[in-house]
Amino acid sequence: MGLQQVSQSLVRRKGLDVRTHPVEDFSGAYHPCLGLGGRQPYSAAEGKLSMSWQSADLLKQQIPLLDYLQGQGWKPARRSAGGRLMGLCPLHTDRRPSFLVDPGKNLFYCYGCSRGGDVIRLAELYHGVRFATAMALLRRWSGLGSPLPDVTAFYEMQLHRHADAVDYLLQRGLHRAELIEQLRIGYAPGRCLRAWLTSLGYPLESLQQAGLVNAEGHDAYSHRIVFPLEGNLYGRSTGAAVPHMFLPGSKGGLYAWERVRRYPEIILVEGMFDLAVLWQAGFDNVTCALGNHLNALQFRQLCTDDEREGRRRTVYLAFDADVNGSGQRAAQRLSQHLQAARITARRVELPDGHDPNSFFVSGGNAHEFHGLLERACL
Ligand SMILES: [Zn+2]
Numbered sequence: 001m002g003l004q005q006v007s008q009s010l011v012r013r014k015g016l017d018v019r020t021h022p023v024e025d026f027s028g029a030y031h032p033c034l035g036l037g038g039r040q041p042y043s044a045a046e047g048k049l050s051m052s053w054q055s056a057d058l059l060k061q062q063i064p065l066l067d068y069l070q071g072q073g074w075k076p077a078r079r080s081a082g083g084r085l086m087g088l089c090p091l092h093t094d095r096r097p098s099f100l101v102d103p104g105k106n107l108f109y110c111y112g113c114s115r116g117g118d119v120i121r122l123a124e125l126y127h128g129v130r131f132a133t134a135m136a137l138l139r140r141w142s143g144l145g146s147p148l149p150d151v152t153a154f155y156e157m158q159l160h161r162h163a164d165a166v167d168y169l170l171q172r173g174l175h176r177a178e179l180i181e182q183l184r185i186g187y188a189p190g191r192c193l194r195a196w197l198t199s200l201g202y203p204l205e206s207l208q209q210a211g212l213v214n215a216e217g218h219d220a221y222s223h224r225i226v227f228p229l230e231g232n233l234y235g236r237s238t239g240a241a242v243p244h245m246f247l248p249g250s251k252g253g254l255y256a257w258e259r260v261r262r263y264p265e266i267i268l269v270e271g272m273f274d275l276a277v278l279w280q281a282g283f284d285n286v287t288c289a290l291g292n293h294l295n296a297l298q299f300r301q302l303c304t305d306d307e308r309e310g311r312r313r314t315v316y317l318a319f320d321a322d323v324n325g326s327g328q329r330a331a332q333r334l335s336q337h338l339q340a341a342r343i344t345a346r347r348v349e350l351p352d353g354h355d356p357n358s359f360f361v362s363g364g365n366a367h368e369f370h371g372l373l374e375r376a377c378l
Contacts, residue, residue, distance in 0.1 A: 275288040
């Protein structure tokens with residue numbers, strides 16, 4: 001599949017291009033009976049509607065309208081058919097209950113002031129603020145501080161707007177749109193994340209604290225392919241900058257461990273591009289340590305999980321066969337530690353100068369990689 005097709009296919013699958021978003025998507029979340037009839041509900045900046053919509057959706061899933069209302073001291077006066085609730089309107093002085101809440105649809109409508117919408121609209125009206133501030137207030141109220149879900153969605157969208165980034169993925173042997181989507185691979189062009197997150201109500205200091213924006217106020221990730229991790233973000237430079245980058249803090253556990261741990265045989269690789277080509281080639285039992293040195297959590301995952309399941313696991317270490325030998329030395333060391341923990345470890349020997357990614361990029365196939373696994377030594 002060529003670059004153009006990959007791009008188009010990605011755009012088609014996710015409806016990522018703003019122009020591909022039908023208007024119904026936008027008004028669809030509003031119950032027609034609630035009288036909003038497709039009016040633009042938020043004061044979101046033009047052209048960023050579809051991304052605002054994604055972030056808003058995420059927040060709405062996390063904060064049920066009724067929880068927020070009750071948190072503000074709202075009490076229902078009576079319950080009507082279908083689990084709907086009626087009470088006094090919190091948006092004006094109300095003597096008879098005219099405020100309808102549908103907890104199932106997460107929507108409200110007031111028969112007194114004819115206003116309605118979702119939890120974000122409520123926060124806008126209740127606090128008299130605009131979209132970004134309403135989002136920020138809601139996040140603060142619920143304790144949802146991390147911008148990472150919004151960052152991931154934003155960088156995923158950027159990937160489809162930068163042909164050179166998709167081209168880079170193709171050069172690294174990644175061509176299946178489904179896989180790119182599954183791993184949620186994105187692209188950080190630089191110079192745009194800060195403005196975007198600020199428009200969603202994240203204060204600059206919190207972005208700097210998270211390591212997404214540097215001390216000078218610029219996006220920390222620039223010209224990087226990004227892979228979201230649990231609680232972190234891995235960025236691989238597509239240019240001359242330092243190749244690998246993480247947010248401050250732990251790189252977390254083994255990649256996709258919950259999915260991989262059920263396999264009796266596991267292949268452990270150093271890098272996300274190694275993992276990606278192997279998943280693409282059908283090796284579902286691959287996990288990644290993000291480097292050749294395992295942290296305590298990652299090591300524990302490989303060992304203790306196994307005891308719990310009551311069976312012995314085999315770990316294939318497919319580390320880089322780099323010229324300076326650091327990958328192989330790390331594999332040797334890890335193999336000894338695993339054997340000491342009664343885990344069978346086998347070292348996969350790749351051709352000199354190769355890692356699993358370059359093995360596939362230079363024409364290796366699944367059958368040949370199987371051969372390497374079979375010949376892996378203890
Ligand atoms: Zn009202």
